[in-house]
Amino acid sequence: MTSLPLFPVTTVGSWPRPPQVVEAQRAWRRQRLARRDFDRIADEAVAAFLRLQHDLGCDIVTDGELRRDNFYSFVAQKLAGVRLMTLAAMLDVVEDKAGFEQLLQTLDVPAYSISSPICTGPIARREPLTVDDLRFVRRHTDRPIKITLPGPYLLTRAMFVPELSRPSYPDKEALAEDVVALLREEIAELVSEGVDFVQLDEPVLTEVAFAPGRTRTFMCAALAARKDPAEELAFAVALVNGVTRGFASTRIGVHVCRGNWSRDETTLLRGGYQALAGSLDALDVTQLVLEYATDRAGGVMTFAGKELGLGVVNPRTDAVESTAAIRSAVEDALRFYAPSSVFLNPDCGFGTFSNRPMNSEAVAAAKVASMAAAARDLRGGR
Numbered sequence: 001m002t003s004l005p006l007f008p009v010t011t012v013g014s015w016p017r018p019p020q021v022v023e024a025q026r027a028w029r030r031q032r033l034a035r036r037d038f039d040r041i042a043d044e045a046v047a048a049f050l051r052l053q054h055d056l057g058c059d060i061v062t063d064g065e066l067r068r069d070n071f072y073s074f075v076a077q078k079l080a081g082v083r084l085m086t087l088a089a090m091l092d093v094v095e096d097k098a099g100f101e102q103l104l105q106t107l108d109v110p111a112y113s114i115s116s117p118i119c120t121g122p123i124a125r126r127e128p129l130t131v132d133d134l135r136f137v138r139r140h141t142d143r144p145i146k147i148t149l150p151g152p153y154l155l156t157r158a159m160f161v162p163e164l165s166r167p168s169y170p171d172k173e174a175l176a177e178d179v180v181a182l183l184r185e186e187i188a189e190l191v192s193e194g195v196d197f198v199q200l201d202e203p204v205l206t207e208v209a210f211a212p213g214r215t216r217t218f219m220c221a222a223l224a225a226r227k228d229p230a231e232e233l234a235f236a237v238a239l240v241n242g243v244t245r246g247f248a249s250t251r252i253g254v255h256v257c258r259g260n261w262s263r264d265e266t267t268l269l270r271g272g273y274q275a276l277a278g279s280l281d282a283l284d285v286t287q288l289v290l291e292y293a294t295d296r297a298g299g300v301m302t303f304a305g306k307e308l309g310l311g312v313v314n315p316r317t318d319a320v321e322s323t324a325a326i327r328s329a330v331e332d333a334l335r336f337y338a339p340s341s342v343f344l345n346p347d348c349g350f351g352t353f354s355n356r357p358m359n360s361e362a363v364a365a366a367k368v369a370s371m372a373a374a375a376r377d378l379r380g381g382r
Contacts, residue, residue, distance in 0.1 A: 045064075315367070
């Protein structure tokens with residue numbers, strides 16, 4: 001693994017898309033813009049974001065997920081057997097229409113502006129999900145690179161709609177086998193290209209733990225999970241470990257949060273990591289990337305043998321956390337973790353959705369700069 005300074009600073013992944021990228025995404029999806037023209041616009045935006053990360057003091061850089069509509073829907077452009085559908089379109093096909101509509105209303109989710117990838121046939125990679133992104137970023141930086149991927153449990157739950165998926169897969173367990181295989185293929189290529197950090201996003205784990213039996217997040221096309229949350233969490237852990245098996249020499253993290261689709265904190269999940277402790281301990285990964293900048297997450301816990309990606313700034317608020325506050329949060333974490341095991345990051349992404357970023361670029365940049373300043377101060381004392 002790449003040598004890093006103490007308290008490496010990074011982001012969870014997404015960054016607010018520049019207006020020209022959002023416009024280009026819309027035009028491309030509507031077939032009014034050629035792929036090469038979209039790539040040119042996105043390339044310029046990613047290169048600019050990399051320069052910004054250098055200036056802000058990020059030790060591990062990302063592409064900001066600027067090419068993506070959201071952090072997991074982009075797979076529809078890369079996979080055979082997957083169709084991108086707005087939540088409004090999903091409402092037309094799901095069996096429990098009343099339940100799904102009530103879910104969207106309760107969670108403050110705009111049905112027409114957010115899309116999800118839905119399995120409509122046998123899935124397979126038509127092209128790499130992120131390998132080309134890694135190659136582009138590598139040409140524009142000499143810093144370690146993090147690549148973010150939707151995790152296997154999230155993808156399986158998001159893509160499986162019984163009314164559309166069952167002709168190809170009898171249940172989500174059958175779909176999960178192909179999801180694990182294609183993610184393993186992706187990571188193998190990323191490793192061969194020299195990736196420094198692969199982050200698997202699994203935000204739905206908190207839904208299983210805190211709202212068992214029925215989903216409270218629009219990210220799951222299937223509204224109901226197993227009635228026994230322990231059984232469902234065991235399924236999720238098995239999928240993640242199936243993906244990561246054999247990649248021990250590469251830093252792989254799992255990101256878990258409580259929702260990042262609204263600035264209204266009352267719509268988001270609440271609960272400490274105690275309910276997930278056994279599952280997170282069982283994950284065969286290097287790092288847990290966890291939110292702690294909101295009181296909804298509870299206090300820092302120990303997960304032995306793992307690094308901690310410590311969430312120290314809230315991506316959904318306008319207030320910029322002070323260097324002193326971030327230092328205090330890190331010092332608290334050091335009661336449980338060695339300094340070499342603590343990374344600094346936001347709780348989640350700043351631009352989860354192209355059409356609905358959680359914050360402005362100016363505020364996001366100020367928060368990252370504050371993290372970097374805190375890291376420099378902390379290093380000075382060690």
